[in-house]
Amino acid sequence: MHFSGGESAAVTTGGSIKKIKYFMNNTVIDAHNISKVYNPETIPVYAINNVHLHLEKGEFTALVGPSGSGKTTLLNLIGGLDKPDNGNIFINGIDITRLSANELINFRLHNIGFVFQSFNLIPVLTARENVEFIMLLQRIKKRNRENRITQLFKQIGLEDRINSRPAYLSGGQQQRVAVARALASKPQFVLADEPTANLDSKSASNLLDIMDKLNKEEGMTFIFSTHDPRVIERARRVITLVDGRISSDTAVVETSIPHHINP
Numbered sequence: 001m002h003f004s005g006g007e008s009a010a011v012t013t014g015g016s017i018k019k020i021k022y023f024m025n026n027t028v029i030d031a032h033n034i035s036k037v038y039n040p041e042t043i044p045v046y047a048i049n050n051v052h053l054h055l056e057k058g059e060f061t062a063l064v065g066p067s068g069s070g071k072t073t074l075l076n077l078i079g080g081l082d083k084p085d086n087g088n089i090f091i092n093g094i095d096i097t098r099l100s101a102n103e104l105i106n107f108r109l110h111n112i113g114f115v116f117q118s119f120n121l122i123p124v125l126t127a128r129e130n131v132e133f134i135m136l137l138q139r140i141k142k143r144n145r146e147n148r149i150t151q152l153f154k155q156i157g158l159e160d161r162i163n164s165r166p167a168y169l170s171g172g173q174q175q176r177v178a179v180a181r182a183l184a185s186k187p188q189f190v191l192a193d194e195p196t197a198n199l200d201s202k203s204a205s206n207l208l209d210i211m212d213k214l215n216k217e218e219g220m221t222f223i224f225s226t227h228d229p230r231v232i233e234r235a236r237r238v239i240t241l242v243d244g245r246i247s248s249d250t251a252v253v254e255t256s257i258p259h260h261i262n263p
Helices: 071-078 101-111 127-137 142-155 171-184 201-218 229-234
Strands: 007-013 016-022 027-038 045-056 060-064 086-091 112-115 189-193 221-225 237-242 245-249
Touching (some): 027 071, 045 071, 045 086, 045 221, 060 071, 060 201, 060 229, 071 221, 112 171, 127 142, 142 171, 171 201, 201 229
Parallel strands (some): 060 237, 189 221
Antiparallel strands (some): 027 045
16 A cells, blocks of 8 residues: 655554545545446446545545445545445544444544534434534533533524524525534535535525535535536535546645546
């Protein structure tokens, strides 16, 4: 396995984490030659085909492409919701492709925030309880939970709906609660799969304003899978996938960091 640069990273061996040489300080995600193949024994279909990609802290990046291009699959691989058939994915120096199922669950809990198209809020819990739930799993102290919840609901502008259940919130309000929940644990980055798909123009614009503000003020890294031109217009880096390969990446011309484009 080959790495460039001189920073530290880690892989797991027999359940323990060992340090090795890694890429660079600001890299949050580094995916090396990853592939995801369906029907390998019959007619192979490459959802992701030999992709190499890294993303830095504080990015506001959109994964775009036609339906079936592989953007949601790539998002799921980065988020540890699926495993690649080939390659390695390092998050803050940890090779998540080598983690056990339990290690991966724990890693996601403490490092990755998710915002889903369908919101995925727990209907029997209030907005506050939905956000607090992640922190309870992390065993964060009550005082710290309360401070974080107050901060987040102020940031998303829903202090007056904090005790409402999802059924009594609009789609835009539910998605804002979902963003607050994703940020509650102060993750390394947030993955958002078509976050504006079910929202009207005003709600989508408000949501993007909130995420853009959090990105700039907290340095939170956001990675979107999207068809929405409103999201693409706001993104500061756009990665286009076609047939499971990266066909273009605006970071190639905007930064000095080498990004691999598949021919």
